[in-house]
Amino acid sequence: MPIVKAPDYHPPPGFTNPHLQTIFPALLRRVTGVVYQRERIDTPDGDFLDLDWSRVGSPRLVVISHGLEGNSHRSYVLGMVRAFNRRGWDALAWNFRGCSGEMNRKPQFYHSGAAYDLDTVIQHVLDRFGYQHLALVGFSMGGNMTLKYLGERAENIPHILRAAVAISVPCELVSSARKMDTRLSNRLYLYRFLRMLRKKVEAKARLFPEALDPAPLRWIRSFRQFDDLYTAPLHGFKDALDYWQKASAKPLLAFITVPTLLLNALDDPFLTPECFPFKEAGSNPYLYLQAPRHGGHVGFVQWKSRGEYWSEERAIQFVTGQLDLQAQASSVGPQQRGRRCHD
Known part of the structure; x- marks a missing residue:
């Protein structure tokens, strides 16, 4: 069963x-x-x-x-x-x-x-x-x-x-992340998560300016962009897609x-x-x-x-x-x- x-x-x-x-x-x-x-x-x-x-x-x-x-x-x-x-x-x-x-x-x-x-x-x-x-x-x-x-x-x-x-x-992170990025009804959740993640990266950048550049945070509007620029390179993945596939x-x-x-x-x-x-x-x-x-x-x-x-x-x-x-x-x-x- x-x-x-x-x-x-x-x-x-x-x-x-x-x-x-x-x-x-x-x-x-x-x-x-x-x-x-x-x-x-x-x-x-x-x-x-x-x-x-x-x-x-x-x-x-x-x-x-x-x-x-x-x-x-x-x-x-x-x-x-x-x-x-x-x-x-x-x-x-x-x-x-x-x-x-x-x-x-x-x-x-x-x-x-x-x-x-x-x-x-x-x-x-x-x-x-x-x-x-x-x-x-x-x-x-x-x-x-x-x-x-x-x-x-x-x-x-x-x-x-x-x-x-x-x-x-x-x-299955590839499809889930894409749904969060593209579904209009999920914009509130996406905005809330990205706002918290931006604050975390800004705090990290003050501690590790050589490792993180906070400047791109201004135009990030999706998980794909955030994971491409921060999550993937910080943790040894090639890009967001590579991260999503290997982390699922x-x-x-x-x-x-x-x-x-x-x-x-x-x-x-x-x-x-x-x-x-x-x-x-x-x-x-x-x-x-x-x-x-x-x-x-x-x-x-x-x-x-x-x-x-x-x-x-x-x-x-x-x-x-x-x-x-x-x-x-x-x-x-x-x-x-x-x-x-x-x-």
Whole structure:
């Protein structure tokens, strides 16, 4: 059953519009009850990453990766942290380079394919802490990074990594970036992202004037232009197209060996048909694709007394379902880790 259809998402009245689903949580959702403890770790290339921990004293840990120009304090991250904490999981929300409130040490920052930074975080967890179970959750760009990590590691996955969930993921970046650049209805999102990225490059240029020229920022109007001028050359790609092709997680989905749920809404304004890997899910027994009709981009709004969104409940349901299945398999004898569970 590679294509998951239940439990389905039913939006509240008035929330069938994908742009409302996308904008409402970003601007108006408030998540309380999460208190972080920050830890800074060094990267192998001499930079640093800031990790924000929310612990409840559990042997289980979820590592959460945010989206483009996000951070650990975005409402969608806080909501997922709180939901896992409530169910007895420690949570670690890590910040991409330059996203924690303090600029990183190097001219480079982060990009969609920077799964090596997620690997650094996971290796730190493995080396320093004695967790028995590990799960991954990634949103949008962080979801692509999560899927890329899983595909690149393939069989060489940490033994405590039990399941992963990737939400609202542009896993095929070429078509998604072009849609963001050309679709009139996406201009507001494009303008907002480019405004934040411009500020980041301007700050970087003051620190590293020999590496970044801020002058072209004045006329940049698309992701293609920004990635051609900054992302690609800073991170070793030939141009934007080369970056998008090499950073996309979709070609690596066939190599995933951990039960993984990819949750993409069909009405997500950021995604194209290429971002719904039905064929890959059909051929990989570890990859589940769920594509609800509604949900927008990192939306999935619902009204409940506990304040949890549907994507948070769905992620926990999938992860705990996989852990339960693996526990049952181990109790009856040696079985292949990560057999499929139709949750």
